[in-house]
Amino acid sequence: MKKMFVNGQFCKDPATVVANDFFFSGLNIPGNTAANKLGSSVNLVSVNNFPGLNTLGISLARIDFAPYGLNPPHTHPRGTELLVVIEGTLLVGFVTSDPNKLFTKVLNKGDVFVFPIGLIHFQFNIGETNALAFSGLSSQNPGLITIANAVFGSTPPINPDVLIKAFQLDKSVVDYLQK
Template sequence: MKTTFLFVTALALASCAFAFDPSPLQDFCVAINNTNVFVNGKLCEDPKFATPEDFFFSVKEGNTSNSLGSKVTPVAVNEILGLNTLGISLARIDFAPRGLNPPHTHPRATEIFIVLEGTLYVGFLTSNPQNRLITKVLNKGDVFVFPIGLIHFQLNVGYGNAVAIGGLSSQNPGVITIANVVFGSNPKISSDVLTKAFQVDNNIVDNLQKQFWYDNN
């Protein structure tokens, strides 16, 4: 019985440990972009072939001249191959006046968010059954945290442009933009599902599914 208990406990701890990016067992693991092989992460290049470019990316100002008035520039493992297995990434978010980074989630990461310029109204929603909205107006230098997997957003409420940086606890945090996924899926979700889910007329659902859902990522 004692042996069984220890085994189950170890298994539970292991499952928790591997819920996020695994701890590296070497100095680094520069990713190999091989689309023919699929693993939980990316394959490693021989460390002796690593170059400075494997650990470098230049983040430019994002073009906010779109329907959302925002642009997210990710810096994850696809941009810096040396991030593979290290468990971190970031994103630069540029906002035009009244620009919005719409409600979205990162399924694999918590985000710590700092405002570099401007004033942003930010918030996230807690899970069922509370469904609480937790919000804050942030100014330059302010920091806010969006817990892993929860829906969150940022809106520029200042008179000028705004810039922020989001640090993420995964090399590949993923992003699910709620409106894009629900109303812009391919193929489309049945209107029978959406009319019941949102308690609206079928014409409203049809209209929303006909919209062009801009992806600011």
């Protein structure tokens, strides 16, 4: 049988598909929010670790937040995100372009918010306790671009003169951020 490549993944031969291809376990386990300075942990379930999602156009994520933890400004170039808060209080928002307009809301347990495809968005735990949210995404492989990392942490680095002018920053600040 010839292999078929669909949405970035090869389809399995139907004769080799098993029930475990449609099963994922582990979203009951809290993520390690102490592992990074942001105080958040994202466990993405996509076609890359759940073969049964191939061609279905969906994925999901568990997002854990320490108190004041942040899922920093980022974008999913291939998917809209629908977030539901399970525990805690989150400040969420996204920015449109032309004009640059911020849409933001404080969410509590049971609240839902949508982040349209490709728009820069964030989630911030404004509570003094841990927070938990789940996101559904309209793509089997939504992609992720974290804005600060992309702009200030690229390899090779973006020419500092470009960043100085674009962000109206001193060269010392750009040098610091690129480190």
